[in-house]
Amino acid sequence: MKTRTFILMALATSALVVSAGAWAQQGAKERAGQTTQERQMERVQSRERVVSPDKVAMKDQDRLQQQDRDQDKDRNQDQDRDRDQDKDQDRLQQQDRDQDQLRERIHQDEEIFGSEMMTEQERLQHMEQMRNAGSDAEREQIRARHHEEMMKRARERGVKLEEPTG
Structure with a gap:
């Protein structure tokens, strides 16, 4: 019985060896059928599929x-916008100062009664009281008090004051 088992195993092993050899021969025939160019193309394509770490690092x-x-471009654009806003703000502040100076000059140039x-x-x-007045009504009160004070001084000094025109 042992001999039979041994013979069967030997036959099975030889069958496997024969079929593996046939399979290897078939693969060799297929590969031999490919041209050298085709094999080179396959190698190049397989290399292209595998991206080298250097290429990944470069990308x-x-x-x-x-x-x-x-980011630098965005930062520069932000700085340009900030500069433009600063210029606009400076220009508006200068206009306000110019208007204030003009009002002050007009106010100073007005004739003060008495x-x-x-x-x-x-x-x-x-002039300071007039400038600090919060409203037209307050300015009018300051003018009226001033007018009365100047009229009183004029009477005390015997001077006749011209009434303001307009």
């Missing part, structure tokens, strides 16, 4: 450099 580096350029009977300090004080 990553290129992408990072592009991101840096984009100014010939006032000291320089009184004139400056009167």
Whole structure:
């Protein structure tokens, strides 16, 4: 019985060896049928499919450099916009200052009733009160008080004051 088993195993092993050899011969025939060019193309294509770590690193580096350029561009645009806003704000502030100076000059150039009977300090004080007045009504009250004070001074000094025109 052992001999039979041994013989059967030997036959099975030889059958396997024969079929493996036939399979190897068939693959060799197929490969032999391919031209050298086809094999080279397959090698190139397989290399192209496998991206080298250097190429990946280069692509990553290129992408990072592009991101840096984009960020720099955005930063420059933000700085330009900030500069433009600052210029606009400076221009508006200068216009406000110019208007304030013009109003002040107009106000100073107005004739102050009874100014010939006032000291320089009184004139400056009167102009300051007028400038600090919060409303037209308050300015009108300051003018009325000033007018009464100047009329009183004129009577005391025996001077006739011209009533303002307009």
